[in-house]
Amino acid sequence: MASYILKRFLQLIPVFLGATFLVYYLVFSLPGDPIAALFGDKPVNPAVAAQLRTQYHLDQPFIVQYLLYLKGIFTLDLGQDFSGRPIAAVLGEVFPVTARLAIMALIFEAFFGILFGLLAGLRKGKFFDGTVLVASLIVIGIPIFVLGFLMQFVIGVQLKWAKPTVGAGAPIPDLILPALVLGLVSFAYVLRLTRTSVIENMNADYVRTATAKGLSRSRVVTVHILRNSLIPVVTFLGADLGSLMGGAIVTEGIFNVPGVGNRLYRAVLSGEGPTVVSIVTLLVLVYVIANLVVDLLYAWLDPRIRYDS
């Protein structure tokens, strides 16, 4: 088991190199001149533009830019963004906020998704199942920018149950509403995945056996049906953590959360290579670790899956 984990961590090295190279290359191939864009509507001043290009190494060929960035990483200097701030400081601001938001969203979608999915599966074809189906269809069919706006308007502005936007420091109470919105679509996935798995496992003979053995209904449901149904759900949740952290552009925009998604979006639009790469590298790390945790959970959820020690 330990060697398995170690091996997985060693795999981080090629992943890191591959991801940084690919992302840096993509940013490099973005259309438009990022320095010219700094001048906005105003005419570009060639002398100043040349000075800035040198400052951000943008006058160098792609491979030199990339190697300079790598060199920076090994000396723990991630470089500066276009506003002249150290990227490390920027990461230090946005990641804690987004991590809080993403974990809250994950807890919400996992808890309610599994609960409702289990109940819907147990009552397949009944009223509750139908209601849950309609709810998840609405979540899927209406884009998040509309649902988010509606929830903000109704809950935040009209009912005043929560602040419509996130305040300074992004405290946890302020993040509840954004986390709900962020987790909505994934909630539909978790719900449907759980429901399907539960239906599949409900007819399994070992469940009938367990019931026949006289085990209580709740024990059969939680231990036998649910536990055996969780593998696809856990897989989904593991992969989703990364998406929630990096892909929350819309939700962060609606609720004015100063997080990763927004910063990444802005950096992509303005073509700030080092900022994009630094953020994406951290996201890759999140993915790799989340997926490792998921793989380890497989063995716990299904005893037939074992890791060689």
Add this chain to the structure above:
Amino acid sequence: MTPENSYPKMDSTEAIPHFVAPLEETPLQATDKVNEDEAPSSMWKEAWRNLRRQPLFILSALLIILVILVALFPGLFSPLNPANDVCQLQNSNGPAAAGHPLGFTQQGCDVYARVIFGTQNSVTVGVFTTLAVVLLGGAIGALAGYYGGWVDAVLARISDIFFALPMILGAIVVMQLPMFRTSRTAWTLVIILALFGWPQVARITRGAVIEVRNADFIKSARSLGVSRFRALLRHVIPNAMAPVIVVATISLGTFIAAESTLSFLGIGLPPSAMSWGNDIQSAQASLRSNPWPLLWPSFALILTVLSFMMLGDALRDALDPKARKR
């Protein structure tokens, strides 16, 4: 070291905890029997036989046929063709009128005609992106989960990288490739969404295959001389399909919706191309004064997702030997 060694696998020497039913009582036995006794194509044949009888399937199939008809021949359903129809600002956000059953958009265009004519692009994006991610992600995930070891390490790590790539970054870069710069169609979007959508399906398939591959019926199939790869195709994948179907049917809807986000960011379909996503996005500006131009395309989207979801449920029931009534 053989490839399987580094991966989760069944340890036959370990006692099976009590909550897993005794082997002889599992329904897995039945699966094996079916596979041993019958001709190779029988699993699908039987699934089809099962499917035909399900009302859920018949209903969903009818709905899907309707959606496809609308997508292929929108002119049959709407006398107005929005491509030729003049949108007049005087009609902006107007209510239903004669010949315009669903009212007007902010630009004064006919909502009904746009929903009908938007079907083609939206359904193309939804269905073909889903097909692409299921084929690509499914293949990669199945191989990674089934073979384990270095195959898994390489494939899973590649999907990690793709997972973390910001879609907007990739989409902007792909969209400015010479072949897409001048003409953007629904197919361009299919390529982009598939390129960034497959890792999710790959993860789900991989997980499901890992769960199934150590099952006893796989072992018995192998001991009966079925080749490793054949066992994957004939026994592992069919039994691992349930979660993939669920993810695929939901993703179908999210892909259609994602198209609206891409259009919003200026990297989707050109504004003249009609799609539900484009219309939903445009209608957002007047959501509070007139929600209908937003709700109608959303409703069409929901209906499409619903029909594919029911089809997925029916298909899963039909394919899954465990849920099948004997």
Add this chain to the structure above:
Amino acid sequence: MRFSRTSKALGLAAIAALALTACGGGSTNSGSGGGNASAVITVDGSEPQNPLMPAGTNEVGGGKIIDLIFAGLVSYDSSGKKVNELADSITTTDAQNYTIKIKSGKKFTNGEAITAKSFVDAWNFGAAAKNAQLSSIFFEGIQGFDEANKEGSTVDTMSGLKVVDETTFTVALTQKESDWPLRLGYSAFMPLPSGAIKDPKTYGEKPVGDGPYKMDDSGWQHNVQIKLIPNPDYDGPRKAKNGGLVFKIYQNDDAAYQDLVSDNLDVLQTIPTSAIANFKKDLGDRTIEKPYAGNQTIAIPYYLPGWSGEAGKLRRQAISMAIDRPEITKVIFSNGRQPATDFTAPVLSGYDANLPGSENLKFDAAKAKQLWAQADAIQKWDPNQTFTIAYNADKGGHKAWVEAVTNQLKNNLGIKAEGKPYATFKEARNDATKGTLTGAIRAGWQADYPSLYNFLGPIYAKGAGSNDARYDNPAFDAMLNKGLGATSVDEGNKIFNQAQQILLQDLPAIPLWYQVAQGGWSTKVTNVDYGWDGVPLYYNITAK
């Protein structure tokens, strides 16, 4: 000109009302509305994209802050009229050599005295290429700029600037520019304390200025807020009437609007497009609509096939007349824009709504069709060709109006037309500056300083940096130069309006509408008014 007359009348009424309250109240300790002068007002801002250096800031997020923490030689009152701040006098005899005297005894908030040197050093710093200040182009007219602002140049002074004594300096320009003094209120021309030039990096995080406000100790919390407190030593025309300002940083106006209607935000500068239809209902009388010095145009490059020569001119006129501007401003913007009748903006002094040729900007579908047919007689337009209008999708909300315009072109001219979104602003600029556009491009202009010339020279002069259309008309250029050589601003404006008459025939860009600031405020504040540039006069806002 229904709109501007109404707003002028309203303005007069407001002044009368203020005068009445001032007389009636007779108090001097608080704002004219009699509010609480110590309350801190929360307003919307966006994250400044550069360190807060006056000559390095060229976007609104940082610009708002710079304008409040600095006072330059002059500032502009709410109507765009130049008023002296630190300048005692700005004199010239030939519109080319200026002598500037500043008031003595003024200090930066760190106690450093403001002298002639504070200005000269700051301007030299801003102009020198090696300091990479984004607004360096504003020093362009000064002698010696070309040497200091050459690629790789190490020269860091301009020969045209000379300190005479503690409070006097002279400026020599390379050519006559009658409107030059008007520019001096622009942020690039602010004075800097000596520390700023020694360590611009540290300074840019927490600048020290001389304006009505100064940075609070909590200062700039990136992506969260920027807090300003009144500068007690400031005694210019923009004295703070509140206890400070918190610029809460928003990613978009929609989020800010939700905060505004729930009283979590006191003032919102720009009502987002999604709320334009409802904001008067939501906010009641707590709203403002006021034209400011900005406009929206569509530039059609001359290098496009079919768009040059006589045919191009006729086509441009046809396009212009095929657009029903009042209809679009009414439906898409709920009257939040004002149909354009020239190339500048109505708040500027010298503006003339009825220039000869302005009829080319009036909707006339029949005439448009006829002009288009005339152009077709010279050079046939391929009916399968699509006329596109490029816009950037990343900000600005241009999609709806571009679609409305293209729909009108389709309906009124019978040609194919559609919007062409660019994902990013830089992508659009790239094609525009390289001359590789494949259709028209939307072009907006927002004045840097209140002058007609600012709407003409930088956009339509041959070779000018923002001349996206590649317009080249020697008669127009000659007229501009004549205007710059005029001895007074008013004299210059008359000539600039003659230059505009040429533009109104050629239509290198098609003016659509003038910008109107649409803003709102919470129940907690009062005395909200906007300046000539569409920015709230933050220093006047008082708490109730």
